[in-house]
Amino acid sequence: MLPERLKTLRLEAKMTQKEIAEKQGISQQAYAQFEQGKSIPNTKRLQAFSDFFNVSTDYLLGNTDIKSKTLETDLNKTLDNVRSFDGKPITDADRETIREILKRRQQEREQKEIK
Incomplete structure (x- = not known):
């Protein structure tokens, strides 16, 4: 669920993987692996994505469909x-x-x- 949610949120924000990665202080390749499900972000990184996209970590993980x-x-x-x-x-x-x-x-x- 996380890979799909990250990609959807990025597209809704009209941003590229590179732009997200730069704002998160990681490489574009690292971010791409999160979107592809090849890598799982640690708790700190998950919270950073949550804060960046202004959604709950539960939403990112698929535990709820409520974004806010x-x-x-x-x-x-x-x-x-x-x-x-x-x-x-x-x-x-x-x-x-x-x-x-x-x-x-x-x-x-x-x-x-x-x-």
Whole structure:
């Protein structure tokens, strides 16, 4: 998933591999290997890509389809602070269900924006 996400984000930014590599302080060949899946970035480099493209590391790794760092962070903070609904405690399973529903809704919104 990471190689595809890196390439897609680079193309969306209308940048070449060389331009990304220069901004990241690595060689174009090293960056190309990340996009081709021949090499895996270490944690520090992954975070640098995340910061550069303004997406979460979870998005880069394919753990979520939500690009926005702040949306994912806000969603997690909000759900972690919810304790009850209608006078009944919310379980961890409930929180995860709500999280998945909201993520799906965000994906639908993003798809509509693309069309």
